[in-house]
Amino acid sequence: MSNPDATPEAVVHRDTVSGGRYWSMVIRHGFTLRLVDRDGRANVSMLLYNPRNPLERYNMADTLKGQHTSRLTRGNMLYSDMGRVMMSIVEDTAGWHDTIGGITRDADILRKYGEHRYQEYGNDFYRSGRELFLIELAKWGLGKPDLVANLNLFSKVYAGADGVLHFDPENSGPGDCIDLRAEMDTLVVLNTAPHPMDPGPDYAPGAVDLVIYRSPPVLEDDYCVNLRPENARAFANTAIHNCQG
Amino acid sequence: MSGINLVESPLDPADAVYREVVPAGEPWLKALRRGQTLRILDLEGNQAVDTLFYSLERPTVERYSAIDTVQAQGNVYLTTGTRLMSNEGNVMLAITADTCGRHDTLGGACAAESNQVRYGLDKKPMHSCRDSFLRALAESDYGLGKRDLASNINFFMNVPLTPEGGLTFEDGISDAGKYVEMRAEMDVLVLVSNCPQLNNPCNAYNPTPVEMIVWDPPGG
Numbered sequence: 277m278s279n280p281d282a283t284p285e286a287v288v289h290r291d292t293v294s295g296g297r298y299w300s301m302v303i304r305h306g307f308t309l310r311l312v313d314r315d316g317r318a319n320v321s322m323l324l325y326n327p328r329n330p331l332e333r334y335n336m337a338d339t340l341k342g343q344h345t346s347r348l349t350r351g352n353m354l355y356s357d358m359g360r361v362m363m364s365i366v367e368d369t370a371g372w373h374d375t376i377g378g379i380t381r382d383a384d385i386l387r388k389y390g391e392h393r394y395q396e397y398g399n400d401f402y403r404s405g406r407e408l409f410l411i412e413l414a415k416w417g418l419g420k421p422d423l424v425a426n427l428n429l430f431s432k433v434y435a436g437a438d439g440v441l442h443f444d445p446e447n448s449g450p451g452d453c454i455d456l457r458a459e460m461d462t463l464v465v466l467n468t469a470p471h472p473m474d475p476g477p478d479y480a481p482g483a484v485d486l487v488i489y490r491s492p493p494v495l496e497d498d499y500c501v502n503l504r505p506e507n508a509r510a511f512a513n514t515a516i517h518n519c520q521g
Numbered sequence: 522m523s524g525i526n527l528v529e530s531p532l533d534p535a536d537a538v539y540r541e542v543v544p545a546g547e548p549w550l551k552a553l554r555r556g557q558t559l560r561i562l563d564l565e566g567n568q569a570v571d572t573l574f575y576s577l578e579r580p581t582v583e584r585y586s587a588i589d590t591v592q593a594q595g596n597v598y599l600t601t602g603t604r605l606m607s608n609e610g611n612v613m614l615a616i617t618a619d620t621c622g623r624h625d626t627l628g629g630a631c632a633a634e635s636n637q638v639r640y641g642l643d644k645k646p647m648h649s650c651r652d653s654f655l656r657a658l659a660e661s662d663y664g665l666g667k668r669d670l671a672s673n674i675n676f677f678m679n680v681p682l683t684p685e686g687g688l689t690f691e692d693g694i695s696d697a698g699k700y701v702e703m704r705a706e707m708d709v710l711v712l713v714s715n716c717p718q719l720n721n722p723c724n725a726y727n728p729t730p731v732e733m734i735v736w737d738p739p740g741g
Binding site for chain 1: 581582584587588589591592595596597598608610623627628629630632633634635637638639641642667668669670671672680682683684685686687688689690
């Protein structure tokens with residue numbers, strides 16, 4: 277693990293989400309969520325909400341246009357639709373994380389991988405990204421209207437000059453990790469269903485290990501805050517949001 | 522599908538059932554019946570038209586989805602032949618003619634808060650598409666609000682991506698008289714903000730009116 281900040285003393289919780297499953301938790305301001313692609317096969321579909329007002333949520337368009345990028349990696353910040361930073365990518369060994377590829381539906385899973393129901397396969401049954409998002413969102417009183425364009429951590433999708441989308445299956449390897457520093461209290465809702473453009477013939481989504489640790493102080497020369505002037509302004513807006521604790 | 526597919530329309534505005542000029546900075550909200558065709562005409566050129574669609578039957582459940590649209594065609598740009606998909610995986614409208622050639626659906630709509638981040642903390646008082654969207658929805662009786670604002674289409678807007686991960690707002694490739702036309706494949710509610718953005722080249726720094734033209738289906 278390349279980031280020294282997750283020292284044993286700083287870690288407050290560890291967890292594992294197996295492939296094709298869900299997870300959610302409020303990551304509080306001052307804590308960082310590390311996700312580790314255990315076997316090099318993980319795709320983590322993720323959405324972010326302000327737990328006090330979930331109408332404020334991760335915004336794909338604002339994140340991309342604010343940082344003039346279609347590739348998310350270290351230094352990038354994940355913007356809400358309210359001009360604030362929700363989380364910052366303070367560490368990344370995979371190099372590219374997708375936010376335009378979307379999620380799988382039940383029909384996609386059926387077409388690509390065949391029918392694998394609980395009745396025949398028990399807990400090895402196949403689940404879609406949409407199904408897993410809707411189940412986990414429902415636990416927070418959220419539903420279809422809140423299901424917006426999501427992140428796909430560890431997956432790389434890029435557009436050619438003609439706009440055609442491509443998926444790079446070699447993007448993330450065993451042990452690759454991304455660290456997301458919460459700049460405000462953030463409800464993280466995620467699932468580990470396969471990426472919709474994953475070309476593999478088998479339903480084999482990988483597990484992800486989670487580590488929550490206390491963030492070190494954000495210093496004047498913070499890499500994410502200083503990456504672009506937009507990031508500094510969005511971070512300043514988040515500081516106003518946090519000014520009363 | 523490649524990025525540009527220039528196709529002219531056989532439809533004659535003289536046969537239209539509805540025509541309205543929408544000034545810059547104004548919203549426009551209208552129901553389209555299945556089979557009707559909507560043309561958005563860029564009257565003076567390089568004018569971004571931020572657009573969302575909702576199912577007329579169940580507007581709070583089914584809406585336009587940028588990600589599903591991009592995923593369905595495997596391409597990030599919209600042009601003739603693009604099927605505009607819903608979050609439920611259904612075709613809402615199909616683009617049947619396009620004399621501009623490329624439209625964006627990843628750039629989103631401008632908002633007071635995002636303008637602040639992108640252009641300066643003093644830009645918050647400037648008008649934005651989200652203000653127009655929210656005002657139109659709040660005044661309507663469809664039960665829609667901020668929760669229902671997802672990634673929209675930016676007709677006539679040029680947001681090229683590069684294989685290395687670039688994404689920029691570039692000068693428009695539209696011009697006076699260019700248009701895009703789409704046929705409703707279900708009954709839909711169309712929500713438009715004729716974009717008031719003054720901080721980037723999406724409106725050539727001069728927001729101008731567009732015309733909305735609707736035709737009934739042939740024989741309909």
